[in-house]
Amino acid sequence: MKVKDLISGLDILEIVGDTLISVDQMTFDSRKVVSRSLFISAKGIEDDGHDYIEEAIKRGAKAVVHQNNVKKKANGITYVKVVDSRKAIGIIAQNFYSYPTRHLKLVGITGTNGKTTVATLLFKMFRILGYHTALISTVENRIDDKIYSTDHTTPDSITLTSFLKEAVVMGVEYAFMECSSHGIEEERIAGLEFVGGIFTNLTLDHLDYHGTFEKYAEVKKKFFDKLPENAFALANADDQKGDYVLSGTSAHKYFFSLNSSADFISVLKTKLIGRFNAYNVLAVYATAVLLGVPKDKVKKILSKLDPPPGRLELVKSKKGIYGVVDYAHTPNALENVLKTLKGLKEKNRLLITLIGCGGDRDKAKRPIIGEIAVTFSDYVIFTSDNPRTEDPDVILSDIVAGVPRGAKNYECISARAEAIQKACGMVHSGDIILVAGKGHETCQIFKDKTIHFSDLEELSRYLI
Known part of the structure; x- marks a missing residue:
């Protein structure tokens, strides 16, 4: 060329x-x-x-x-x-690659939490509707039933465009893509043509990269500012930044809400639990309707969809003990998951939480994670996430710094497998163990090595 x-x-x-x-x-x-x-x-x-x-x-x-x-x-x-x-x-x-997004309908999903759930549910729905569909997400990239490995929420521009070109060749009509703040800021989505964009929410995360919450919000807004006039821009009206992120867009604006008047306010039947998932499901519903799918058909399919891997994924033992794996790694996401599980557990039963924080990432959220975990759990084991180049014990100290004074319902066990084993030995029928932070991930990253590690596998091994 x-x-x-x-x-x-x-x-x-x-x-x-x-x-x-x-x-x-x-x-x-x-x-x-x-x-x-x-x-x-x-x-x-x-x-x-x-x-x-x-x-x-x-x-x-x-x-x-x-x-x-x-x-x-x-x-x-x-x-x-x-x-x-x-x-x-x-x-x-x-x-x-001859502008592949001109030959399919691409919808971008951005926000702190919920991107993977919204993108995956949309992918599953449009597959059920009979369309050739592509997914670009934190968990996996897919073209129909073909799965591609992924290293980033939003791949680099060349990898991304090559993937979309292959999707076009394979007859894909709809593609649903997570757009991370890093991907937007680093122009990884430059040149892509979207038919719609979705804003889920904005909470504390990635301040190590963006510097301030305001700058983090500006990056999300940048995505919607660049949408064309014939696209749709859909935002969570109940989020503090919902109006702001759409304030500069030329696209057609729509809002969804559980609390107030909005374009989409339906209460929907779903397998997904938790109020935070009610927002995710409502965003999926609104998007499908905006893409022309009849409302009744959307509701029927939504009621049958399962959550993505690593999102409130359940393991139940023969003794009636519940193990839950979730990707919650931000303060807001962790609090939402803990409140949901606390509301589900029986009286006098335990909710035990295992969580850590990633190394070489936003340090400001570590003490907040510590405070939230201890406040909303009966017992907490702080453990390693992906330490990367940092000392795991230093990360744990940063987390514990946020624990309320006088609290004694926690301990630190750096080795994640050992921490899971310890938690599984503490519980009885009706108790709940939440293993949070890594979700679907199947590896653990240290300074000098990367090992295979799956929270789901470890829970299944020790939860008898």
Whole structure:
């Protein structure tokens, strides 16, 4: 494909060299450059692609898209300077794969909590309706029954667009996609054309990345600001930021609510438990209706859908003990899950919670997690989540710092498997164990290794 066609639509500041040359592939990873490649140098969280331009050229790059100045330019190489090279990745990917979102209906879901549940339920519903459907989520990426592994809630632009191109080739008509704040801020969704966007809620999370709650909200708003006029923008009217995130959109605005007047206020029958899931289900209902599905048909399908993996996933022992695995890893999500489970357990029965916090992530929420866990549980075992490069014991100390003074209903066991085993030995018939934070995940990440680990598997092993 000619370079001039790949860079169409970019905010170009300068071109040096011949844009009529052809390249066979594009990448922003210098290690993946091969002969006749276009290399896009973009600044990441840890590395700056501009530092690898010379390496990319040595590996066979014939053209370079860059944002920063390149002092030493090689002969015979085409250089394209742009305003934003991260955004350029998405647009170049769209040009390379012929804008796949113009050939299907893509709906984006954003918010702190509920994205996976909403996206997955929509995927399941449209499959039942008989449509070829795609899902891009934290848990998995899917095209109909074909499952693809996923490393990020929102994949990089090239991986994402390649996936959507494959979806189009396979006849997909609808795609439902989680749009994380990181993915929006880093322009991973640049160039995608959405027919609709959903805002679930906004609570404390990712402040290590965004800095402040206000900036976090601004990123969510940015997604809706870019929706086209013919799209729909659907928001939770009961959330403090519901009005704000839609304040700058040109799309058709709609709201759903459990508390007040809104476009969608239906009470719906569902297998999912908890008030927070009532919001998720209502968002799914509203979206399906906005996409043209008859209301009665939506309600009928919704009543039969199961929750996604790792979202209030239940294990029941022969002795009548309930084990619950949930992805709740933010203060709001944890409180919602604990209140739901506390309302379900029988009088004089125990609710035991196991939870930790991820390393190299928002430290401000750790003491809040500690306070909420101890306040709404009968007993808590604080344990490791994904420590990453941090000392697990330091993370536990940060969590315990938030425990109310005088509270004695907790302990710390760093090894997660040991913590689950201990909890399973403390319970009797009617008691509930919540293992929170990792949900569907099947690995645990440490500084020097990554091991296989599944909360569901461990609960099943020890909960007899």
